[in-house]
Amino acid sequence: MPSMRSMMCSLLPLIGFVSMAAAAAPTPVSLPAREMPAVEAKRLKAQAQRVTILRDNWGIPHVYGKTDADAVFGLMYAQAEDDFRRVERNYINAMGRLAEVEGEAELYRDLRMKLFIDPADLQAQYKQSPAWLKKLMVAFADGLNYYLATHPEVTPALITRFEPWMALSFSEGSIGGDIETIDLKQLEALYASGARFPLAPPVLLSSASMEQGSDLDKEPGGSNGFAIAPALTKNGRALLLINPHTSFYFRPEVQVQSRQGLNAYGAVTWGQFFVYQGFNDRVGWMHTSGGGDVIDEYLETIIEKDGRFFYQYGAEQRALKAVDITLPYKTSDGMASKVVKVYYSHHGPIVCAKDGRWISVRLMNEPLKALTQSFIRTKARNYRDFYKSMELRTNSSNNTVYADADGNIAYFHGNFIPRRDPKFDWKHPVDGSDPATEWRGLHTVKETISLFNPKNGWIQNTNNWPYTAAGPYSPKARDYPAYMSMNPENPRGIHAVRVLENKKDFTIASLIDAAYDTQLTAFEPLLPQLFVAYDELPADDALKAALAPQIAALRGWDLRYSLESTPTSLAIYWVQDLTATYGPVAKSTEVLVLDYIQAALTPRQRLEALERASAKLTADFGAWQTPWGEINRFQRLTGDIVQLFDDSKPSLPVAFASANWGSLAAYGMTSKQITKKIYGERGNSFVAAVEFGPRITARSVLAGGQSGDPASPHFADQAQMYARGELKDVLFYRSDVEKNLERRYRPGD
Missing domain, CATH: 1.10.439.10 (Penicillin Amidohydrolase, domain 1)
Structure with a gap:
């Protein structure tokens, strides 16, 4: 240099x-x-x-x-x-x-x-x-x-x-911000040839075309956050688990300190100047995706007059705001640009069309307040300070799990929650012409779903509903409007309660053990149905003999993943086949895929999926009895933003599995699989366990390593630890950093 x-x-x-x-x-x-x-x-x-x-x-x-x-x-x-x-x-x-x-x-x-x-x-x-x-x-x-x-x-x-x-x-730090919830295909369908009304058939997206795919087509994002009160810890100090499930390499690990009171350690989203999920010497914060309904769609009643578009609002006809947006783009010859005329109602931009109506979207867009909140929370010294940062109410896409050196633990289910009339179904587009569908300001933090030092002594969130966040001391759904909590329970939430309830004497080590517990809870309701389907087969049915070894293997499985487990491979390939086959139907009926699989399939469909899964394993690996560790791998070959994978090149075995199946330590592939092996791209990305008190003690691990440069010794130096679920000591204090120093310099040296 x-x-x-x-x-x-x-x-x-x-x-x-x-x-x-x-x-x-x-x-x-x-x-x-x-x-x-x-x-x-x-x-x-x-x-x-x-x-x-x-x-x-x-x-x-x-x-x-x-x-x-x-x-x-x-x-x-x-x-x-x-x-x-x-x-x-x-x-x-x-x-x-x-x-x-x-x-x-x-x-x-x-x-x-x-x-x-x-x-x-x-x-x-x-x-x-x-x-x-x-x-x-x-x-x-x-x-x-x-x-x-x-x-x-x-x-x-x-x-x-x-x-x-x-x-x-x-300004906010989430892996997929609110804006990214707008469907690109629908947006293009509306504006590609110029928005027109009445809608021409090629532009209008039918309900069926809008429901492609399934809820399990993509590895879920999200996160886990656990907080343990001093009464349940061996050292009498609060503990916090920080476990974001993002795409790998989305956030590095940093510490940033000043003489003005800044001293934050944790995961920072590339390009932002605040630690997004982490801790200082007094408090810690973990964000999990989810919370309440923060984005609403409005069905606009459009009227065209003399080439101009208007929309009905109460007794009025208001003019849509038209804006020309220039979109430059790279070509093989240089640069070109396209100008798109877009439209806005007072609710927000028109983003799609459905059933002959244009739909506008309303969401939070307060970058100055959001950036302020994102930074000042990193300097909070206690719960009061942290609560004050929450009162800005611009953390729109996340819940927050909190712990501090005073022994407090807390939970906020969302932060930005518009106040609405609960008589409307806010899960679906509402009538934009009805003034009763307007937002009525924001709920105060006190009015939102939250917890502070629940008597059970622990808090968990896994992107699930808040009604199991603290066991019997959880918030009650009847006390809040439905729009305040949109996600259902999930297999990880069931799993999290089990590893936390009725436990005591937690340490950092035992908290990490809980976060990496190997149970796959999603299979608990599904496998008994498969066994009944098999047992009820006639003796002369061809599937009876063909599937006997597979059924025996699954009956003997303890529903825990491991590198050596062949039932883990078989069960996961079986449920992957079920979700690929029946997921689109489930989504079109607005039923969760796992619920649909559990409730709607015939015995024959369950068994035929197992037969297909066995055949795929055999075709790809030579036998359906293939250990999970031979299939599920970690590989980082390049510093490219979009990773490529190669079965012929070195990789590491990983035992933990997709969050879809209840694995707390989440690990899954998000891109279209063109390899035989599964290579993780999303899930556990940064993991930290923190003990608060007079002195911070913490452990952490990154997927791969700190650097994006393959030539760096820190490109993949944490990979083997990561794959084993082992965490390194966090060097929070400067004296400890000095003892483990690789390089000291000033910018520009």
Whole structure:
């Protein structure tokens, strides 16, 4: 790496500049470069001297700055060192500019973002920000720009200069934000040829076409969070399990500390300057996806008059707002662009059509408040401080499991919950012409579903409903409107209660054991039905003899996964066949797939699925009696954002399984499987167990490693631990980091 001294001799290398306000501009590669002004170069170098980065023997950056802004500067620089491509990609996607890199296929993904994200609006919000937050946003941009200035060998895909206001485009931290719930195929169907009304048949999406696939087509995202009160722990201190289930390599592990009270450790989403799931020396927070209904769809009654569109609202006919959105995209010859005219009612943008009606969507879009909440919670010193951050009510897509050094444990089921008339079915589009369907402000935090120090002494959430979060001391559904909790119970929730209830003397080690308990609860109701179906077969039925060994193996199975288990392989392939075959039907009837499989299938269908599963295992691996560890593997070959897998190349066996089947330690494949083996892409990504008290004690593990560079020793140095479910000691205190130090430096060194 070139030294900072040599870089500064020439006033830093040339840095290309692209204004995000000019969204239709051609790719920045063709824009004239400019030198960083000497005054800016001097300022950034001075700030770098106020930052120290200590890399421990796992490559994890421990960033120390004089002020919060200095620490943010160093944190962003360190993130860029570890994986600049992922940092940049998150902002390319957040600002709706992916087609400028990937081409025309991403146009409607960009349109979806630009329906809500407007650079001019974000710039205005930045100007209105409080001074302390402006300093952090400036430091965010400066840290990334300083990295680019001192690493001329790095070629950005698009963003050659970061601006402070860009932090507002990606302010909340979830793997899939609210905007990404809008269906891209439906959006394209509406706008590809220009939105028209009455709807032409090719544009209208039928109900059937909107219900493709099943609830189990994709490995679930989500997370697990456990909190244990001091009364149930061996050391008399609160414990917290932090277990996000995201796509792998979506968040690295960091520590960021300043002399202004910032000292956060945990998982940070690439490109953001706040620890998203983690802890400081006093409190810890774990976000799990789910909560209440925070996004609503409105059926708009459209009237066309003289080429203009109006929509009915009460006795009024209001004009739809029409906006031309320019979508630049990369071509084989350079750049092109498409202009799409989109429409808005006062509810929000029109995003799809169904049954001859246009549908608008309303969701939270408060980037300034969201960014504020995301940062200030990391500096909370106690429950009161943390609760105050929650009162901003902009954590729209997550629940929160909490624990602190005072011995408190708590749970918030969601945070941003619009107040509505409960007589409407908010799971489905409501009539936008009826003023009674309006949001009526937000519920206060006190009004939402929450827990504080429940008498049972533990809290769990697995993206399930809150009504088992604390055993018999859980919130009661009858006390809340239905829209406050949208998810049902799930197999992981049933599993979590079992590993927590009636236990005491918890330690970090036993909490980790609970988080990796091997039971697969989803099979408990399903296998007895299979056995009954088999037992009732006539003796002369061909399936009786053909499936006898498989049934015997499954009868003898304890429903626990292990590397050596062949029943685990057979059971998982069996239920995968069932969900692939019957999932679309279940979804079309709005029944959960596992519920449909349990309630609606014939005995013959269950047995034939087992026969197909046996045949697939035999075809792929030579015998249906294939140990699970030979099938379920961890492999990280490249630093690409989209991983490729190869059965002929080295991989590691992994015992834990998909969250769909009740595995608390989740592990599943999300892309279309073109290999014979299953390679994990989502599930346990960052795991940490924390004990609070006078001194923090914690253990953690990342999927793979800290760095996105295959040449780095920290690209996959945690892989074997990860595959075994083992966690390393967290080095929270600087004295411990110094004892396990790999490198000490300042940004630019």
